[in-house]
Amino acid sequence: MSAASQARPPTLEDVARVAGVSRATVSRVINTTRNVDPAIQETVRRAIAKTGYTPNTAARSLVTRRTGTIALVVSGAGDFGGDILVDPFFGRVTSGLINALRPLGVYPLLMFADTHESRAHVVDHLRQGNADGAVVVAIHSQDPLPAMLVAAGVPAVLFARPTKPLSISYVDLAHRDGARLAVDHLVGRGCRRVTTISGPLDVPASQERLAGFQDAWADHGHPAAPYVEGNFTQDSGEKAMEHLLAEHPDLDGVFAANDLMAAGALHVLRDHGRRVPDDVAVIGFDDSSAATASRPALTTVRQPVEDMAAEMSRLLLDRIGRHDGRVTSVVFEPTLVIRHSA
Amino acid sequence: MSAASQARPPTLEDVARVAGVSRATVSRVINTTRNVDPAIQETVRRAIAKTGYTPNTAARSLVTRRTGTIALVVSGAGDFGGDILVDPFFGRVTSGLINALRPLGVYPLLMFADTHESRAHVVDHLRQGNADGAVVVAIHSQDPLPAMLVAAGVPAVLFARPTKPLSISYVDLAHRDGARLAVDHLVGRGCRRVTTISGPLDVPASQERLAGFQDAWADHGHPAAPYVEGNFTQDSGEKAMEHLLAEHPDLDGVFAANDLMAAGALHVLRDHGRRVPDDVAVIGFDDSSAATASRPALTTVRQPVEDMAAEMSRLLLDRIGRHDGRVTSVVFEPTLVIRHSA
DNA sequence: GAGCCATTGGAGAGCGCTCTCCAACCAAGA
DNA sequence: TCTTGGTTGGAGAGCGCTCTCCAATGGCTC
Numbered sequence: 145m146s147a148a149s150q151a152r153p154p155t156l157e158d159v160a161r162v163a164g165v166s167r168a169t170v171s172r173v174i175n176t177t178r179n180v181d182p183a184i185q186e187t188v189r190r191a192i193a194k195t196g197y198t199p200n201t202a203a204r205s206l207v208t209r210r211t212g213t214i215a216l217v218v219s220g221a222g223d224f225g226g227d228i229l230v231d232p233f234f235g236r237v238t239s240g241l242i243n244a245l246r247p248l249g250v251y252p253l254l255m256f257a258d259t260h261e262s263r264a265h266v267v268d269h270l271r272q273g274n275a276d277g278a279v280v281v282a283i284h285s286q287d288p289l290p291a292m293l294v295a296a297g298v299p300a301v302l303f304a305r306p307t308k309p310l311s312i313s314y315v316d317l318a319h320r321d322g323a324r325l326a327v328d329h330l331v332g333r334g335c336r337r338v339t340t341i342s343g344p345l346d347v348p349a350s351q352e353r354l355a356g357f358q359d360a361w362a363d364h365g366h367p368a369a370p371y372v373e374g375n376f377t378q379d380s381g382e383k384a385m386e387h388l389l390a391e392h393p394d395l396d397g398v399f400a401a402n403d404l405m406a407a408g409a410l411h412v413l414r415d416h417g418r419r420v421p422d423d424v425a426v427i428g429f430d431d432s433s434a435a436t437a438s439r440p441a442l443t444t445v446r447q448p449v450e451d452m453a454a455e456m457s458r459l460l461l462d463r464i465g466r467h468d469g470r471v472t473s474v475v476f477e478p479t480l481v482i483r484h485s486a
Numbered sequence: 487m488s489a490a491s492q493a494r495p496p497t498l499e500d501v502a503r504v505a506g507v508s509r510a511t512v513s514r515v516i517n518t519t520r521n522v523d524p525a526i527q528e529t530v531r532r533a534i535a536k537t538g539y540t541p542n543t544a545a546r547s548l549v550t551r552r553t554g555t556i557a558l559v560v561s562g563a564g565d566f567g568g569d570i571l572v573d574p575f576f577g578r579v580t581s582g583l584i585n586a587l588r589p590l591g592v593y594p595l596l597m598f599a600d601t602h603e604s605r606a607h608v609v610d611h612l613r614q615g616n617a618d619g620a621v622v623v624a625i626h627s628q629d630p631l632p633a634m635l636v637a638a639g640v641p642a643v644l645f646a647r648p649t650k651p652l653s654i655s656y657v658d659l660a661h662r663d664g665a666r667l668a669v670d671h672l673v674g675r676g677c678r679r680v681t682t683i684s685g686p687l688d689v690p691a692s693q694e695r696l697a698g699f700q701d702a703w704a705d706h707g708h709p710a711a712p713y714v715e716g717n718f719t720q721d722s723g724e725k726a727m728e729h730l731l732a733e734h735p736d737l738d739g740v741f742a743a744n745d746l747m748a749a750g751a752l753h754v755l756r757d758h759g760r761r762v763p764d765d766v767a768v769i770g771f772d773d774s775s776a777a778t779a780s781r782p783a784l785t786t787v788r789q790p791v792e793d794m795a796a797e798m799s800r801l802l803l804d805r806i807g808r809h810d811g812r813v814t815s816v817v818f819e820p821t822l823v824i825r826h827s828a
Numbered sequence: 829g830a831g832c833c834a835t836t837g838g839a840g841a842g843c844g845c846t847c848t849c850c851a852a853c854c855a856a857g858a
Numbered sequence: 859t860c861t862t863g864g865t866t867g868g869a870g871a872g873c874g875c876t877c878t879c880c881a882a883t884g885g886c887t888c
Contacts, residue, residue: 153613155844166868171846179866201614202553203844205544206873213595213616235577242598249607251597251616253555256584265591271495272543274555274593378779411781437720439753497874508838513876521836545874548843 232432240453320356322478335397381408440484574774582795662698664820677739723750782826
């Protein structure tokens with residue numbers, strides 16, 4: 145029932161005065177940093193409640209050199225017109241991170257970076273101590289941001305392995321295994337003329353999914369399957385599907401490197417009168433909301449994005465806690481989620 | 487080309503020493519707070535570049551009582567299982583805000599609140615000075631968070647008008663006008679048996695859209711149109727459409743209170759062999775990514791969400807800048823975007 | 829040439845907190 | 859009784875910055 149509107153907010157000093165102890169003791173109670181007599185603890189707690197005291201983050205950060213905040217940096221999403229959050233995949237990363245952080249009482253600072261200038265600005269902001277570290281999602285493999293962060297000494301964890309070896313922690317997915325899951329399922333259904341829509345091939349994940357697909361397909365005794373490169377948008381999936389259908393009208397299976405492109409393929413297949421999965425089986429990748437939203441619902445290779453995001457926060461917090469700059473990485477295994485499209 | 491990895495980062499003091507001036511002068515140059523001799527300015531700038539100096543945010547905040555950060559608080563998204571970001575509508579709010587803030591060099595702190603406990607935590611976090619103010623998106627009308635923020639003296643701007651009068655700034659949309667746009671278009675196409683899928687009726691925006699719809703429909707000389715209540719998810723749109731179709735098999739028009747529900751309606755209509763727009767015309771609301779992603783692409787009432795988000799940041803920054811607690815509000819007008827579904 | 833005001837630089841206090849010392853105290857062993 | 863060692867509270871420095879004063883300077887006017 146405190147008013148606390150106009151007046152200066154209460155400080156440690158105020159609490160100490162009310163409790164009749166020193167500032168140091170109050171600080172000890174708040175931070176449980178050393179033994180304090182239980183009776184005194186109680187007095188202090190009461191004084192805190194009475195004054196409505198709240199620690200001043202800035203003052204604390206100034207001495208501890210910690211903010212208790214971490215940044216979520218999305219780099220290179222310019223092509224997505226700033227709508228990257230709407231992409232069901234990144235949405236999952238973000239919510240996964242938020243949910244992992246919430247129990248710890250830490251909230252992420254959301255930063256986007258596309259241009260050279262904005263990347264520099266992000267690094268500056270981080271160096272200024274606005275966050276203790278960063279969880280980074282870099283869309284393109286040549287993104288310079290990870291290297292810049294390492295150089296600036298900012299603790300960071302990447303989503304996906306960096307192209308060039310870098311002293312940085314990351315989480316990743318066994319993309320090849322995922323592609324193999326898809327191929328095996330397609331083959332199991334009896335598909336014989338399979339095609340694939342890859343992601344942009346400058347992205348390692350896309351390369352891996354394509355390579356995994358071709359390898360697995362070859363393992364089943366087939367020659368290399370036709371593919372068209374997309375860019376992870378639904379629109380590119382539609383275009384790719386049109387193309388594949390024109391070149392290979394007899395195709396009976398499609399593996400798309402993400403769900404959005406698979407959804408686009410579904411539209412096109414229907415427009416051409418192909419029944420899914422009877423005429424053509426379609427498998428997506430990610431298990432994003434697009435997979436359940438499309439008709440028929442997509443059979444897809446699930447990426448445990450939320451778990452991966454949670455692991456990122458864990459790795460980052462570890463890295464910040466320890467002061468040696470040791471880095472760790474974790475690779476997750478995909479699973480196949482069978483719905484109606486294959 | 488600075489190394490700056492292990493050693494303590496340079497401080498104002500260091501820069502002052504290198505430049506041969508006082509700390510105060512360097513501060514003046516950085517903050518352009520008073521006239522400083524151009525020659526000295528140049529010297530100082532050089533010293534800053536040489537030392538690789540970066541202001542320490544915590545120290546600055548401690549004295550200015552400003553962080554230069556604002557929070558984006560999403561309250562009551564629990565029903566969405568933390569996937570709220572994936573909702574194309576909230577994604578747009580977020581990107582709109584980020585893009586508006588970016589040129590100013592401010593990055594938002596992302597905070598979710600569902601439970602009473604988490605709301606209290608959010609308010610605490612804000613009171614501790616982790617942000618100068620908050621942009622708030624509250625899903626439910628009875629959400630106590632806005633009132634809590636006002637009570638705590640945290641500057642805030644709401645998306646959508648608060649149910650109870652509250653001394654708080656907000657942006658909103660003229661929902662009734664939007665519904666009218668949809669009705670007029672439907673009538674213009676010759677629809678005579680129109681139905682609507684409303685949003686959850688505890689949300690003021692849903693009430694307004696429904697009321698606007700019924701009013702406009704009545705203005706065209708029709709009796710009240712049938713409606714079913716949804717909850718803004720695609721799934722609820724499907725269920726609602728099934729229901730409407732069962733009760734009113736002769737319907738020739740549907741107005742859904744958001745695009746996701748309209749997309750769900752589209753699926754169901756197709757499953758029932760109805761051609762859109764020939765047999766049934768469908769209009770959505772929002773003009774989110776779901777509108778362009780569905781087949782046929784949705785004719786929809788566009789909400790200028792990005793502009794609204796930008797306006798929110800402007801209102802908030804104003805409110806923080808001025809010290810009187812004056813509040814302002816802005817109501818935006820919707821437009822109709824005609825695609826293929828109606 | 830004396831006096832005045834506007835302009836610009838420096839000194840230093842202080843923002844609210846943590847944390848290192850140091851002092852006080854108490855219990856146990858000799 | 860004195861010493862020793864462990865426990866707990868207080869004093870005070872200092873984190874890096876801003877901002878209020880005050881002093882110095884220089885160009886005027888009369």
